[in-house]
Amino acid sequence: MLIGILFALLAGSLVGLQNIFNSKVSVHTGSWTTTTLVLGLGFVASFLIGLLVEGKNLFALHNMEPWYWVSGLIGVGVVTCIVQGINYLGATFAISISLASQLAFALLWDSFGWLGLEKVPFTSQQLIGVMVVVAGVLVFKLGGKKHISA
Amino acid sequence: MKGIIFAILGGAFITLQSVANARISLDIGTWQTATITQLTGFIAAFLILLVIKDRNFKNLRQVQPLYLIGGTFGAIVVFSSIMAIQQIGVTLTVAVLLIAQLFLTFIIDRKGWFGMDKQNMSLSQILGITMMVVGVVILSL
Numbered sequence: 005m006l007i008g009i010l011f012a013l014l015a016g017s018l019v020g021l022q023n024i025f026n027s028k029v030s031v032h033t034g035s036w037t038t039t040t041l042v043l044g045l046g047f048v049a050s051f052l053i054g055l056l057v058e059g060k061n062l063f064a065l066h067n068m069e070p071w072y073w074v075s076g077l078i079g080v081g082v083v084t085c086i087v088q089g090i091n092y093l094g095a096t097f098a099i100s101i102s103l104a105s106q107l108a109f110a111l112l113w114d115s116f117g118w119l120g121l122e123k124v125p126f127t128s129q130q131l132i133g134v135m136v137v138v139a140g141v142l143v144f145k146l147g148g149k150k151h152i153s154a
Numbered sequence: 155m156k157g158i159i160f161a162i163l164g165g166a167f168i169t170l171q172s173v174a175n176a177r178i179s180l181d182i183g184t185w186q187t188a189t190i191t192q193l194t195g196f197i198a199a200f201l202i203l204l205v206i207k208d209r210n211f212k213n214l215r216q217v218q219p220l221y222l223i224g225g226t227f228g229a230i231v232v233f234s235s236i237m238a239i240q241q242i243g244v245t246l247t248v249a250v251l252l253i254a255q256l257f258l259t260f261i262i263d264r265k266g267w268f269g270m271d272k273q274n275m276s277l278s279q280i281l282g283i284t285m286m287v288v289g290v291v292i293l294s295l
Contacts, residue, residue, distance in 0.1 A: 005241065005242055005294070007237075007241055008237070008238045008240075008241025008242035008246070008247070009238070009242060009246075009250055009294075011234040011235070011237040011238035011241065012234070012235070012238040012242070012246070012247045012250035012251045012254065013250060013251075013253075013254045014230065014234045014254075015230070015231045015234035015235040015238060015251050015254070016250065016251035016252060016253065016254025016255040016258070017254045017255070017258045018227040018230055018231050018234075019227075019231055019251065019254075019255045020254065020255040020256070020257075020258035020259045020262075021224070021227065021258060021262075022224040022225075022227045022228070022231070023255070023259070024224075024259065024262060024268055024270065025220070025221040025222075025223070025224030025268075026221075026224050028217060028218065028221040028268070028269075029214070029217050029221055029222060029224070032210070032213040032214070032216045032217050033210040033211070033213045033214060033217070034208050034210050036199060036202055036203045036206060036208050037203060037208065037209060037210045037211060037213075037214070039199045040196060040199040040200045040203050041214070041222065041225055042224060042225035042228065043192050043195040043196035043199055043225065043228070044192075044196045044200075044225065045222075045223065045224075045225025045226045045228070046188075046192040046195075046196075046225045046226065046227075046228025046229055046231075046232070047189060047192035047193045047195075047196050047228075048226070049225070049226040049227075049228065049229035049230075050185060050188035050189040050192055050228070050229040050232065050233075051189045051193075053185060053229055053233075054185030054186065054188065054189050057185055058183065058185055058186070061183070062183075062185060062186060062189070065182045065186060065190075066181065066182060067181035067182065068181065068182055069178075069181070072178045072181070072182065072187075072190060073190065073194060074194055075171075075174045075175070075178060075190070075191050075194065076190070076191040076192060076193065076194030076195030076196070076197075076198065077194060077195065077198050078167050078170055078171040078174060078191075078195075079167075079171060079191070079192075079195035079198075079199075080195060080198045080199060080202065081163070081164075081167040082164055082167040082168050082171065083199070085160045085161070085163045085164030085167060086160075086161070086164040088156075088157070088160040089157050089158075089160035089161035089164055091157070092156055092157025092158075092160065093157035093158065093161060097157075097161075098157060098160075098161045098164075099161075101158060101161035101162060101165065102161045102162070102164040102165035102168065103165065103252055103256075104165065105161065105162045105163075105164070105165025105166055105169075106165040106166075106168050106169045106248050106252065107245070107248055107249060107252070108165075109165065109166045109169040109170070110169050110244040110245045110247070110248035110249070111244075111245045113169065113173050113244045113245075114243050114244045114245045118173070119173060119174065119177045120177060121173060121176060121177055121239075121244070122243070124243045124244075124245065129292060129293075129295065130245060130293060132292055133245075133249070133289050133290070133291075133292035133293030134245060134249070134289065134293070135289070136285055136286075136288055136289030136292060137249045137252070137253075137285070137286050137289030137290060137293070138289075139285055139289075140281075140282045140283065140284070140285030140286035140287075140288070140289055141252065141256070141282065141286060142282075143278050143281050143282035143285060144256055144260075144278065144279050144281075144282025144283060144286070145256075145282070146278075147276065147277070147278020147279065147281065147282060
């Protein structure tokens, strides 16, 4: 369990850092140029690390299903929706909703085991846990700007 | 209302992306998954750029070089989130990931790193992070 949590912490930290870097790029170039650059570099980095780790195996795609090829399109959906959400609602509100939505859908996914992932039985404890995290996200993002001196 | 639907869908797609990656990696391997999904995403984003004629590659020169490499983190992000989902499931992975993401952004804002406007700590931010951690503890009991 600990190793899984460490991986999630690593992923989250890098997402946070990446969001900051990307916002610096986006100011000058707009969201689609930024997205193209980010996904292009993500591809190159994954390809190089994959070659290093897997060697020729990187090209051995066993049990490849056709939809795997287009799964990257989900990322385009992410950018489109978030950009539109921010246009309508402003960054803070739109991001807060999308963070809460991520968690709600995560719980749905575990509970139903969609796409053949291992089903994690739904319990009231899980629901309470998710609701407390969502409440924390909303307090963090939307809470008053009253600063304490530190 | 439209904005709220977009924001909810955006969040749903983010989770869907992590889940799809975890699923695909079971068949073809983790690095293969990271490579293919980001390749197709890149191609699609590039085609959209061509269509909307919003190409600003020249402006990339105005960006401080460090910030241009953020995309490379994507390799580790995809790899790590696949490993996490396989170990602890989607809910706990997303919850812990969000805490790390918000906490790091919070620290960077507070220290004013990377040219961010230095922000003071607010009570609601501390309360919010505490609540998120409590929620994750409840989830992982």
